[in-house]
Amino acid sequence: MSSELIAKPGTGVLSTDTTKFEGYLSYLGLPTENIIASLPERQIIEKNLPTFIDSLPAEVKRDARYLSKFVAGATIGLFDASLNYVWNEVVLNLREKVVVYGLDMFFDAAVGGGRRELYSTEEDLSGLKDNTLINTCRKLELISDVVYTKLNHILTMRNDIGASHPNSYSINAFELLGWLQTCVQDILNDKPSASAIQIKSFLENLKRSTDVLDEATIHSMERPLNDLSLQNTDNLLNSIFGIYTADSTGNVVRKNIALFAPHIWNKSSDNVKYKLGVTLDGYKNNLHNEKHALGIEFFTFCDGNRYQSLDSRIISLDGHADDLLEARYAWDNFYNEPPHMRKILSYLKTENDIPLERVHKLIKTVLICRVGKGIPYNTGVSPAGRPLYDQFFGMLGDQNIINTVIAMHSNEVRVNLDNKYCQQHMVSVLTLLRANARSERIQEIIDFLIANQTILHKVHNDKRYRDLTKNHISFG
Incomplete structure (x- = not known):
């Protein structure tokens, strides 16, 4: 007679009585509560597991050692250990997908900042948390959003109630079977998008x-x-x-x-x-x-x-403003100003892009260039630079309109405003600002300046102007 054991549905192989095992735990003085799943739960596994295993292709089952461990854990009712075996296989499988996809691309998406240079090899994947692994796989579409949601739930349950952490909650058979199905069908047998x-x-x-x-x-x-x-x-x-x-x-x-x-x-x-x-x-x-x-x-x-970060933009804009001002007072400034202004504008698409820490310096520097040198040739302003300067002033709102007016009163600008060419250019700037001004008082201020363009260099001494600007500008 053959002594070979053949497991068949309904033979009770997975629902073996574990009383002796629990007695042995007691003998050793170890806990027995919530260690082994109850007999009815193990019977559910016994009834449903063969159907699921039979549905898997032979090539999948052939090397599925994790499934053997899963069955071993389920045999004695260690459902949390069985979950751990399956999850570990999921992690290994996802890492294999990452290697096929490309480690550099994966680490670029998974790790940011200064830590990125620490990750480059397949072995470095083990340094990532499971949550980072599945989240990055979702971002790269190695798994779908739906599968990510399922895996995130399984990971949460594994961490909270699995064998990897102490707990008092018992996994039930249907939960375990559902998680097994998700892991096998959605991950272990799945391909990237x-x-x-x-x-x-x-x-x-x-x-x-x-x-x-x-x-x-x-x-x-x-x-x-x-x-x-x-x-x-x-x-x-x-x-x-x-x-x-x-x-x-x-x-x-x-x-x-x-x-x-x-x-x-x-x-x-x-x-x-x-x-x-x-x-x-x-x-x-x-x-x-x-x-x-x-x-x-x-x-x-x-x-x-x-x-770029605020600190980087502040440093870069400060340097470009210095370069622009140096070009303004240097030889061939009409040709040398525009490249520096283009660099400044590459950081600024809207007024909000102007760092508060450099707004006054930028406005004054650009205004000095826009008002010009006060000479007949090209009326003193770089032809290629003029539209760039106007683009800058065209993005300013009320507060920076006032800052521009304040810059107009600075010694560096005011000294040229008794020149007719410089007056004309200043009026052009004021006209641009007038179109953007929302405040009625600011509109009045600009209208007054335009109407009195011939005295812009000394308008700050005019009592009417001081009264008009007293809520916005303080004259020493």
């Missing part, structure tokens, strides 16, 4: 490129990129920034990124742009000078300087 595969292929081809892309190729690349979700577009921008600033990236790859990155930048969210600004700051603070310089290049050709 088409978008994730598309991005992976795109970045791999980019890093291997040896020729500069022509315009037709760039346009053909832009069309499928337009169909990406906002999250994937953000991830792509984050990745190409990392590639551009990497030490190992060649000049051709950087040139190609510079050609199509502005398109991706314009399709991305403000959130990822500000995060890249923080990353740029991190390069500077950690003395990664080459990376910082490359990051500045990236922000410049994407027209994204306004997304």
Whole structure:
């Protein structure tokens, strides 16, 4: 007679009486409450588990050691241990998906700031929390939003009631079977989305490129990129920034990124742009000078300087204002002013982009250039610089309109306002400001100045003007 044990539904293999085992725990002086699932719960597992296992392909079952451990835990009623075995397999599987997708792209999305440089290899994946792993997989569309929600719930339950933490709650059989089904069908047998595969292929081809892309190729690349979700577009921008600033990236790859990155930048969210600004700051603070310089290049050709951190913008704008003022008083200022003004405007798309810490300096510097030198040639103002200066003044609101009027009274500006050319240019600025002014009193102030343009250099001595401006300007 054969002594082989054959497990069949209804034989009670999983619902074996565990009284002796619990007695042994008592003998050892160990707790027995909420350790082993009750007999009815184990019977539910016994009845339903074979059907689920039978539904799995043979190639899935062949190497599924985690399922063997799951069954072993369920056999004696250790449901929380069974959950742990399955979850560990989920984590390993997600890490495998990450390796296939690309570690650099994954770590770019998962780790921010100065910590990014600490993560580069497959072994570094173990340094990420499970929550970070599944959340980043969702962002990269390695798993769907629905699957992420399910996994997040399972992770929460595992952490709260699983074998990994002390607890007094017992997992019931139907919960355990449902979680097993989610993990096996939605993760262990699942593939990344088409978008994730598309991005992976795109970045791999980019890093291997040896020729500069022509315009037709760039346009053909832009069309499928337009169909990406906002999250994937953000991830792509984050990745190409990392590639551009990497030490190992060649000049051709950087040139190609510079050609199509502005398109991706314009399709991305403000959130990822500000995060890249923080990353740029991190390069500077950690003395990664080459990376910082490359990051500045990236922000410049994407027209994204306004997304740099406040401290960086303050420092940069301060330097550009100094350069503009130096150009104003130097030889060939008509040609040398515009490049510096363009750099200033690259940080400013709206009035809110002007740092309060540098608003007065910027207004005064730009006004000095806009009022000009008071000479007949080009009426004293750089022809290429004039529209740039007007663009700056055109974005100002009431408070900065007053700041501009205050700058007009500064010695550096006022000294030129007895010149007819400078008066005309000052009136042009005031007319621009008048169009933006909301306050009736500020409108009155500007109207008074325009009407008295011939005395702008000494209008601050006029009692009517002092009365009109007493709520806005204090004259010493």
